[in-house]
Amino acid sequence: MRKISILERIRLLGRSGIDVIAALGKSTIFLLRVLFGRGGLGNSGELLVKQLYSVGVLSLVIIVVSGIFIGMVLALQGYNILKDYGSEQAVGQMVALTLLRELGPVVTALLFAGRAGSALTAEIGNMKSTEQLSSLSMIGVDPLKYIIAPRLWAGFISLPLLTGIFCVVGIWGGAVVAIDWLGIYEGSYWSNMQNSVSFHEDVLNGLIKSLVFAWVVTWIAVFQGYDCEPTSEGISRATTRTVVYASLAVLGLDFILTALMFGDY
Amino acid sequence: MRIRTLEIGVGLFLLAGVLALLLLALRVSGLTVDASKDTYKLYAHFDNIAGLTVRAKVTMAGVTIGKVTAIDLDRDTYTGRVTMEIDSSVNNLPSDSTASILTAGLLGEKYIGISVGGEDEVLKDGSTIHDTQSALVLEDLIGKFLMNSVNNKESN
Numbered sequence: 001m002r003k004i005s006i007l008e009r010i011r012l013l014g015r016s017g018i019d020v021i022a023a024l025g026k027s028t029i030f031l032l033r034v035l036f037g038r039g040g041l042g043n044s045g046e047l048l049v050k051q052l053y054s055v056g057v058l059s060l061v062i063i064v065v066s067g068i069f070i071g072m073v074l075a076l077q078g079y080n081i082l083k084d085y086g087s088e089q090a091v092g093q094m095v096a097l098t099l100l101r102e103l104g105p106v107v108t109a110l111l112f113a114g115r116a117g118s119a120l121t122a123e124i125g126n127m128k129s130t131e132q133l134s135s136l137s138m139i140g141v142d143p144l145k146y147i148i149a150p151r152l153w154a155g156f157i158s159l160p161l162l163t164g165i166f167c168v169v170g171i172w173g174g175a176v177v178a179i180d181w182l183g184i185y186e187g188s189y190w191s192n193m194q195n196s197v198s199f200h201e202d203v204l205n206g207l208i209k210s211l212v213f214a215w216v217v218t219w220i221a222v223f224q225g226y227d228c229e230p231t232s233e234g235i236s237r238a239t240t241r242t243v244v245y246a247s248l249a250v251l252g253l254d255f256i257l258t259a260l261m262f263g264d265y
Numbered sequence: 266m267r268i269r270t271l272e273i274g275v276g277l278f279l280l281a282g283v284l285a286l287l288l289l290a291l292r293v294s295g296l297t298v299d300a301s302k303d304t305y306k307l308y309a310h311f312d313n314i315a316g317l318t319v320r321a322k323v324t325m326a327g328v329t330i331g332k333v334t335a336i337d338l339d340r341d342t343y344t345g346r347v348t349m350e351i352d353s354s355v356n357n358l359p360s361d362s363t364a365s366i367l368t369a370g371l372l373g374e375k376y377i378g379i380s381v382g383g384e385d386e387v388l389k390d391g392s393t394i395h396d397t398q399s400a401l402v403l404e405d406l407i408g409k410f411l412m413n414s415v416n417n418k419e420s421n
Contacts, residue, residue: 046268053271057278096293161282168285171293190292195320195374199294207286 027223034148034222047150055116055151056158060165062115063108067166070107071173074098079182088182092189093196095174100197100206101262104167106254109213112159113246117221120151121242124225125235133226148222155218156211163210205261212253217246303353304331305390309364309377314345315400317366317375323349325379330355333377349377359384365398375400 004012078094124147127133133143171193178184197203221242228238311317314336323331331351339346351358361382366375379394388394 049272049275052275052278057274060278060281100289100293158278161279161285164282164285164289167293168288193293195322197294198320199290203286203289203294 023227026227027219030144030223030226031152031219034144034152037142037144044145044150047146048153051150051154052158055120055154056162059112059115059158059162062111063162063166064169066107066111067169068173070103071095071099071170071175072177074103074170075174075177075182079178079184088184089188090192091178091182091184092171092174092193095178096171096193096197097202099167099170099174100202102254102258104163104170105206105209105213106250108163108166108210109159109217109250110247112155112162112213113217113221113243113250116155116158117217117242117246118239120155120218120221121225121228121239122235124148124151124222125228125230125238128226128228129230129232129235131230148226151222152218155221156214159214159217160207160210163206167206208261209254209257212257213250216249216253220246220249304350305353305356306334307331307349307351307358307388307392307394309347309349309394309397310339310342310344311347311364311366311397311399312344313399313402314347314366315375315402316368317347317377317400321374321376323351323377323379325355325358325381330379347377356387358382358388360386360388360392361396362388362394363396363398364394366400368401 074095075091078091078098079088082088082090082094124133127147133147136143136146175186175189178189179186224238224242224245228234317333317336319333319336321333322329323333331349333347334350335348337346337348338344347364358379359382361384363380363382365378365380367378368375382396
């Protein structure tokens, strides 16, 4: 193996830094071209409906099932801790606040990245490797408008709605465990929750979080698909990258958003 | 036919999502649509409001009849001034009613309990409850208890 000199190492380091910045710029230009590029399509509504179905409706099952279980686990765990302080009535408030502020947006975004994001990348990557994208532009149809834009918008619309459904189902799952199983009085479960959850502080902030996550996850997914190496190995690597980058971005952004929203006490 | 079922599926999904957000707003956060519910304002001055927060409930005989809308310091008397909004259906509170800051459970949240007085005159919009009882501060109580036991030992 060839020995790499120190100078060469420094050169490689600089190059990888420039590569990262170039990729960032490339993906931003890509996003802007998708959103504001010229060329309207007559049937873009139909395309959007199709993508909403595959991105949103087909993700419903995993979102609903995991929402129920997470709500149930939260109620059980919270009950066991709150019981020590004699305030097990507050379990409803705990479940609702945890879901609305943190777990709802974050877990939904992570599941969405795994379920829908990877599928988007693989689909677009496969279109690229079979040269469907280049044949589209050959016949004068902009693939950014025809293929990418509907998927981006579908992801952006679906994720906040899925987050809402996740939270509702989770709170219901928590109610089932707390009221029917642990024997907490139904009235105090709901009234404690309503007294402590505020619409602006908790519901709206959770919604803002999920809107941000929706942009980031879908953007990463479609860009990785569009940018991938057009080979089967390249597609598999791009799909992996989508899930890894999207998950890391969601968790990192969540910290920043939480610090901005709830940090100023 | 295929595209039709697709559209129905997406429509149902959007409907479910919007419904979920609505449910979160109304059922979970208790956002009331009828915000213009008829209320009137009462004030009360407390020596110590320790732990009372805005949106805390105001009760009478355990029934919620209003909520706390503002808490600020009265610069003249150095007391905490609490503004309450009471349902206008409860418009027959005697003017010598007492307001006290109570705690729900040992560690629960603070709320205001109003005990009824005996006067014929009633509290109107903007009037002040003069007879108040401040929040129970656990540290003060423990301090008094310790002082008492020290005094007892000295006298023995």
